[in-house]
Amino acid sequence: MARVALLVVGLALSVSAQYGVPKPQNLPGGTVPPAQAGSEQWLLKPTVFPASRFDARADADLLHEAFKGPLANESVIVSILPHRSLAQRLVIADKYKKYHGKDLREELKEELTGHMEDISKGMVTPLPIQYSKFLKDAMEGPGTTEAELTEILCGNDNAMIRDIVQSYTERYGKRLQADLEGETSGALERLLVLLVQANRDESYLVNNQKVSDDVVALYNGGKVNWHDDPSRLNQVLALRSFPHIRRVFLELSRKTGKDIKDLVEEQFSSGTEDGYVACVRVIQDPQKYFAKVLNKAMEGLGTNDKTLIRVALTRSEIDLGNIKEAYQQKYQRSVIKDIQEETSGSYRNMLTAIFELSAAESEYETGARTERMQLAIALSCLLFCYVVVLPTLIDVEELHPLVDIYFLGLCASLLYTLLCCHIAEFGTEHFDKISGTKPCKLLPTS
Numbered sequence: 538m539a540r541v542a543l544l545v546v547g548l549a550l551s552v553s554a555q556y557g558v559p560k561p562q563n564l565p566g567g568t569v570p571p572a573q574a575g576s577e578q579w580l581l582k583p584t585v586f587p588a589s590r591f592d593a594r595a596d597a598d599l600l601h602e603a604f605k606g607p608l609a610n611e612s613v614i615v616s617i618l619p620h621r622s623l624a625q626r627l628v629i630a631d632k633y634k635k636y637h638g639k640d641l642r643e644e645l646k647e648e649l650t651g652h653m654e655d656i657s658k659g660m661v662t663p664l665p666i667q668y669s670k671f672l673k674d675a676m677e678g679p680g681t682t683e684a685e686l687t688e689i690l691c692g693n694d695n696a697m698i699r700d701i702v703q704s705y706t707e708r709y710g711k712r713l714q715a716d717l718e719g720e721t722s723g724a725l726e727r728l729l730v731l732l733v734q735a736n737r738d739e740s741y742l743v744n745n746q747k748v749s750d751d752v753v754a755l756y757n758g759g760k761v762n763w764h765d766d767p768s769r770l771n772q773v774l775a776l777r778s779f780p781h782i783r784r785v786f787l788e789l790s791r792k793t794g795k796d797i798k799d800l801v802e803e804q805f806s807s808g809t810e811d812g813y814v815a816c817v818r819v820i821q822d823p824q825k826y827f828a829k830v831l832n833k834a835m836e837g838l839g840t841n842d843k844t845l846i847r848v849a850l851t852r853s854e855i856d857l858g859n860i861k862e863a864y865q866q867k868y869q870r871s872v873i874k875d876i877q878e879e880t881s882g883s884y885r886n887m888l889t890a891i892f893e894l895s896a897a898e899s900e901y902e903t904g905a906r907t908e909r910m911q912l913a914i915a916l917s918c919l920l921f922c923y924v925v926v927l928p929t930l931i932d933v934e935e936l937h938p939l940v941d942i943y944f945l946g947l948c949a950s951l952l953y954t955l956l957c958c959h960i961a962e963f964g965t966e967h968f969d970k971i972s973g974t975k976p977c978k979l980l981p982t983s
């Protein structure tokens with residue numbers, strides 16, 4: 538009787554194991570959660586995934602081969618880099634140095650030119666360093682691109698901002714805050730300084746009273762006056778949690794009949810306005826924001842390749858799939874087609890590979906499912922043997938206590954492995970801040 542019950546429970550467990558638990562949100566790169574987070578259907582859709590059969594040494598050798606001739610074989614680079622996660626590319630760079638005695642970034646810099654060089658170098662650079670470079674670029678030369686500063690600093694969580702601040706100093710020998718203060722002024726300068734302190738509330742519970750306190754303070758006596766006194770607005774944008782800020786935006790729109798973007802546009806002008814608009818939009822709905830950024834980079838004559846590269850590099854392992862959908866919805870056009878019209882050569886192929894859902898994705902998904910399936914089958918077989926086969930072969934009653942304990946131990950360890958696999962695959966922990974998702978690997982691959 539007990540054994541039959543065990544069989545039923547075991548079978549139920551092994552069947553449920555096949556389907557796995559739903560994937561919760563994970564936010565590699567410590568970014569703003571999507572506006573729809575929490576709703577059942579919402580799922581972040583990256584376009585670049587870790588390769589499931591990954592051999593860093595082989596990749597390093599292939600790249601080394603590709604650099605041998607007088608001209609680098611760029612198709613080899615395109616066939617490797619966009620089909621690995623950033624974390625995997627960094628391992629390849631490690632192996633490259635170890636076995637070929639050269640920094641892969643340096644090699645790419647020497648062998649490639651133009652946008653192909655920029656995008657390839659970025660692809661083997663840790664995210665905080667990439668962000669530092671984007672910030673530096675946005676501040677360099679005459680004029681500053683304020684929107685890029687707030688896009689990055691409003692759109693990342695505390696841990697990432699701390700990493701960026703540290704990388705910036707290591708790389709450029711200067712403090713990010715000092716550079717921001719030098720390049721901006723007034724309300725926006727104060728917002729940026731607050732943002733680099735990385736003191737945002739990261740609890741995800743929204744307190745209604747605190748929301749209404751902020752709304753009352755921002756909409757003082759029925760008037761918005763952020764231009765003269767931006768301090769409360771800055772505090773809200775830099776210190777409150779993302780869900781809290783969204784609620785404040787919503788309440789403000791309800792009271793004023795205007796979208797938060799229009800409100801900040803009315804209050805500020807020129808660069809300051811651009812900075813605030815990017816900040817509120819990236820917090821309000823990051824996917825829509827980036828769709829718009831892409832569209833702007835490609836509209837009219839000429840293309841802002843720096844922007845295309847920035848979006849491709851920073852969002853591909855987070856939500857580039859959602860950004861593509863948002864783009865399609867808003868502009869009724871395919872972002873990939875637009876990119877292909879605007880770019881050329883290997884650079885075009887590289888961008889296409891990043892924006893297209895890579896084949897690795899299905900491979901990655903199937904790989905994980907196969908592993909779960911194998912476990913489930915193993916578990917079912919064990920149960921079957923225990924309940925049906927074993928009693929026909931030996932007199933189980935004699936061995937009863939021992940066999941039971943042994944068998945239960947086996948089941949428990951299998952279930953435990955299964956659980957660990959689930960946690961590794963679906964856990965909300967950032968197993969690897971750089972790459973985000975980490976494939977579940979039960980069976981060694983090579």
Ligand SMILES: *[C@@H]1O[C@H](CO)[C@@H](O)[C@H](O)[C@H]1NC(C)=O
Nearest residue numbers: 603606609610611612613616
């Ligand atoms: C580049 O490498 C690919 C794959 O190894 C090969 O098929 C192609 O002929 C090479 N192209 C050049 C220009 O060497």
